[in-house]
Structures are given as structure tokens and as C-alpha cells.
Amino acid sequence: MSHDHSIEDALKQLDKHGYKHTKKRETMLTNLIDRDGYLSAREMFELLKPIFPTISYDTVYRNLHDFSVINLVEETEINGEMKFKYQCGGGHIGHHHHFICTKCGASREIEMCPMDFFQDRLPGCKIESHRFEIFGLCEKCVAAFSR
Numbered sequence: 490m491s492h493d494h495s496i497e498d499a500l501k502q503l504d505k506h507g508y509k510h511t512k513k514r515e516t517m518l519t520n521l522i523d524r525d526g527y528l529s530a531r532e533m534f535e536l537l538k539p540i541f542p543t544i545s546y547d548t549v550y551r552n553l554h555d556f557s558v559i560n561l562v563e564e565t566e567i568n569g570e571m572k573f574k575y576q577c578g579g580g581h582i583g584h585h586h587h588f589i590c591t592k593c594g595a596s597r598e599i600e601m602c603p604m605d606f607f608q609d610r611l612p613g614c615k616i617e618s619h620r621f622e623i624f625g626l627c628e629k630c631v632a633a634f635s636r
């Protein structure tokens with residue numbers, strides 16, 4: 490939940506990977522940083538439409554995908570829809586996992602990895618990669634539902 494990652498940081502990373510700094514990209518990145526959780530390409534499109542009336546959904550999706558390729562955003566699938574979130578800690582923190590709210594897209598970083606547990610159960614195998622995400626409802630959504 491830290492805001493130590495700035496838009497300047499994000500734009501620097503864009504530049505480093507050869508992506509032009511455009512007003513659209515900057516606005517998308519600002520929205521991602523402000524969200525501090527996951528949002529879908531559709532939600533991003535709705536946020537951008539009032540500012541850039543001619544923008545297309547495809548453009549939004551393509552840019553989010555590009556951000557993901559250069560690890561500027563993390564992506565995951567929630568209820569069959571791809572969602573995107575700004576990289577944790579501005580990309581300056583190590584390997585970690587997430588709890589993700591399926592209702593509002595909020596995410597919590599979990600700074601531990603359960604893979605040692607699995608390696609013990611796979612003697613002789615070499616684990617090369619893994620995905621591990623926990624889904625549920627955040628505190629806010631739990632409270633809203635139990636009202």
C-alpha cells in the first residue's frame with residue numbers, strides 16, 4: 490500500500506524500454522498508481538474516455554499489455570477477466586505474492602513464498618517457475634457484505 494513509487498519513476502522505465510512518453514500513457518500510469526489495486530482494461534477505458542474522447546478500447550488494452558511486458562504492471566485473471574495493477578514497491582521489492590479481492594480488486598502483498606513446502610514434496614524435480622495467488626474479499630468488502 491505504499492506510494493513511494495512516483496509517476497516520474499514509471500515514465501523513466503517506459504523510456505528505458507523505448508516506449509514514447511505520451512499523455513495517454515502517463516494518464517494510464519497515474520490511474521494505476523492511484524488505484525493501488527487491480528483494475529480491468531474496461532475500467533481503465535471508462536476512466537480515459539472523458540479525457541481522450543477518441544481513444545479506443547484496443548489502444549487501452551494494448552498499452553496495458555505493453556506495461557506488463559516490461560514489468561511495469563502485474564496482471565492476473567479475476568472472474569475470467571484480465572486485471573492490471575501497478576508493480577509493487579515501484580519494482581524495488583523482492584519476490585512476493587498477493588491476496589486479491591475479487592470484488593473491488595484491492596491487493597495485499599504477502600512477503601513470503603510457499604514454494605519450499607512444495608519442493609520438499611517433489612524430490613528430484615527442479616521447479617522453474619510458479620504462480621501463487623490468494624483470492625477472497627478484503628476487509629472493506631467483507632464489512633459491506635455482512636451489513
Ligand SMILES: [Zn+2]
Nearest residue numbers: 563576577587
Ligand atoms: Zn506485487
Ligand SMILES: [Zn+2]
Nearest residue numbers: 590593627630
Ligand atoms: Zn474489496
Ligand SMILES: [Zn+2]
Nearest residue numbers: 584602603604
Ligand atoms: Zn513465490
